[in-house]
Amino acid sequence: MKYELQYKPYSERAILIEWPSKIDENILQDLLLFKKSIEKKYDELIVEVISGYNSLLIYYASTINNLYDEFSALKSLYATGFNLENKKSTLWEIPVCYSTALAPDLETFCKNTSLTIDELIALHTAPLYKVYFIGFLPGFLYLGGLDEKLSLPRKTKPSLTVKKGSVAIGGNQTGIYPMESPGGWHVIGSCPLDFFDPTLSDPCFISPGDTIRFVSINEVEYNDISSKVMGGLYEVKSVFL
Numbered sequence: 655m656k657y658e659l660q661y662k663p664y665s666e667r668a669i670l671i672e673w674p675s676k677i678d679e680n681i682l683q684d685l686l687l688f689k690k691s692i693e694k695k696y697d698e699l700i701v702e703v704i705s706g707y708n709s710l711l712i713y714y715a716s717t718i719n720n721l722y723d724e725f726s727a728l729k730s731l732y733a734t735g736f737n738l739e740n741k742k743s744t745l746w747e748i749p750v751c752y753s754t755a756l757a758p759d760l761e762t763f764c765k766n767t768s769l770t771i772d773e774l775i776a777l778h779t780a781p782l783y784k785v786y787f788i789g790f791l792p793g794f795l796y797l798g799g800l801d802e803k804l805s806l807p808r809k810t811k812p813s814l815t816v817k818k819g820s821v822a823i824g825g826n827q828t829g830i831y832p833m834e835s836p837g838g839w840h841v842i843g844s845c846p847l848d849f850f851d852p853t854l855s856d857p858c859f860i861s862p863g864d865t866i867r868f869v870s871i872n873e874v875e876y877n878d879i880s881s882k883v884m885g886g887l888y889e890v891k892s893v894f895l
Contacts, residue, residue: 657684659732661725666717669724673708677798681708682786686863688732695731705787705862707796745782745865747891748830748845750821751876752778756844763823763840767806774842775870777801778828785864793832793850793858797866800828812838819845821868832858843868846880847890859890 660672671688673681689703689710701713718724752775754760764774783797790796800823808824816822816837821830824839831837832849850857860866871879882888 656732657681659729661728663718663721664711667714669712669714669718669721669728671710671712671728675708677707677786679784679798682784682863685710691731692728706789707786742894743863743865744861744892744894745867746860747869748847748866749871749875749879750779750843750845750868751871751873752843753873753876755873756876757820757841759822759840760842763806763842767804769803774804777804778842779868779870781867783828783866783868785860785862785866787862788858788860791832791835791850792852795829795849795860795866797828800826802826804828806840808838809840812836813841816841817844819847821845844876846876846883847888848883 657673662670662672664670673685685705685708689705692703692710692712693700696712699715701715704711704713712728751757752760752771754771760771760774764771767774769777778801781799781801783799786796786798788795804823805826806823814836816831816835816839818831818833820837820841821843822828822837822839822841827839829839830845830849849860879888
């Protein structure tokens with residue numbers, strides 16, 4: 655399926671391409687295939703292509719001399735099709751400890767949503783979440799698939815410090831803080847994994863288009879996995895889809 659895309663100047667060396675403004679897996683697949691096609695065709699002419707929920711931002715290595723010629727070239731590339739195999743995606747099992755000792759907002763969140771902690775855990779671990787893009791912080795995953803029963807507006811007063819690994823909900827989204835940061839989402843659990851390592855060639859092991867499943871663990875398991883992660887001995891469970 656082809657979409658009516660919008661092409662816009664972003665700077666003298668960047669172009670923004672926008673899809674319809676909604677969170678949709680078909681748009682994500684189309685967007686990621688077009689991204690791959692652009693990277694393959696332009697190669698050394700671009701610095702990078704950054705994906706969002708419904709957009710691509712292309713950074714060129716030099717100033718764009720004729721913006722409208724570039725728009726036409728991109729439109730032609732999109733119209734001819736991608737002729738690429740669908741990118742293989744991975745399903746990752748992400749361990750989360752839903753404990754009041756590790757999640758400062760857990761009890762308040764349950765009270766505000768009229769759920770028990772067990773009900774929250776069941777609802778949060780049931781879906782398969784699609785990774786739409788990575789942003790806000792390096793390694794912060796933007797996920798689609800949160801159950802509507804878990805939707806809750808962000809805090810009116812953000813927390814100055816949210817700990818690394820905090821699993822949180824804000825509005826109709828859920829995510830994991832890959833490092834300590836201020837934040838306005840409700841922390842309902844904690845994950846012992848590292849989601850960003852700048853020393854690696856691929857700093858974030860998860861990619862847009864991948865899928866994750868949250869798996870509930872207890873505090874003993876959390877501490878055990880944390881120790882293994884610190885020692886480089888833990889391997890995240892995954893399967894190819």
